[in-house]
Amino acid sequence: MSQYYVVECKTRKQLRTLARIVRETLHLENAVWFPIIELLDVLTVVFPKFNYEIVEDDELPEFIHADTDIISGNIRIKESIYNGACDGNGRDRMTIAHEICHFLMLCSLGFRIQRSFGKPKPCEDPEWQAKCMAGELMIDKRLVDGMSPLEISKKCGVSIDAAEYQYEVFRREK
Numbered sequence: 001m002s003q004y005y006v007v008e009c010k011t012r013k014q015l016r017t018l019a020r021i022v023r024e025t026l027h028l029e030n031a032v033w034f035p036i037i038e039l040l041d042v043l044t045v046v047f048p049k050f051n052y053e054i055v056e057d058d059e060l061p062e063f064i065h066a067d068t069d070i071i072s073g074n075i076r077i078k079e080s081i082y083n084g085a086c087d088g089n090g091r092d093r094m095t096i097a098h099e100i101c102h103f104l105m106l107c108s109l110g111f112r113i114q115r116s117f118g119k120p121k122p123c124e125d126p127e128w129q130a131k132c133m134a135g136e137l138m139i140d141k142r143l144v145d146g147m148s149p150l151e152i153s154k155k156c157g158v159s160i161d162a163a164e165y166q167y168e169v170f171r172r173e174k
């Protein structure tokens with residue numbers, strides 16, 4: 001029988017609010033291009049529990065680009081992903097945002113997480129929550145109004161896939 005992890009349910013609206021609090025705390029509410037690499041170093045100063053390390057690519061499985069240990073608060077990032085994010089690669093920037101969101105929700109804010117034998121609903125799925133919050137953090141709805149997915153991708157420094165996904169989310173809310 002498969003095991004899953006379940007977290008207390010959070011809606012996109014709640015996660016958007018959380019992403020905005022992060023931006024406001026950092027005085028980055030108007031930053032279209034969110035400086036996600038710099039946030040790693042800021043978190044190191046702000047949270048004694050937070051740490052990140054850049055590891056050789058072969059230290060993590062092929063399809064894992066980075067991971068977060070929610071007990072220790074340590075994020076491991078593959079060297080190629082970190083370098084890609086520094087070069088502005090959208091997918092790599094989003095990978096780092098995703099792990100930071102795991103840290104913030106599970107380590108810093110302490111969302112309750114439990115093992116479950118049933119598949120979680122999306123709002124209870126820690127992966128959906130991290131994906132949702134990372135998208136909201138990197139692509140702020142207030143700042144991309146009227147932009148096409150291609151513009152969002154270029155100006156926010158995210159992949160075209162992420163830009164299209166978020167664009168659709170915002171379009172459906174209208």
Ligand SMILES: [Zn+2]
Pocket residue numbers: 098102126127130
């Ligand atoms: Zn994840």
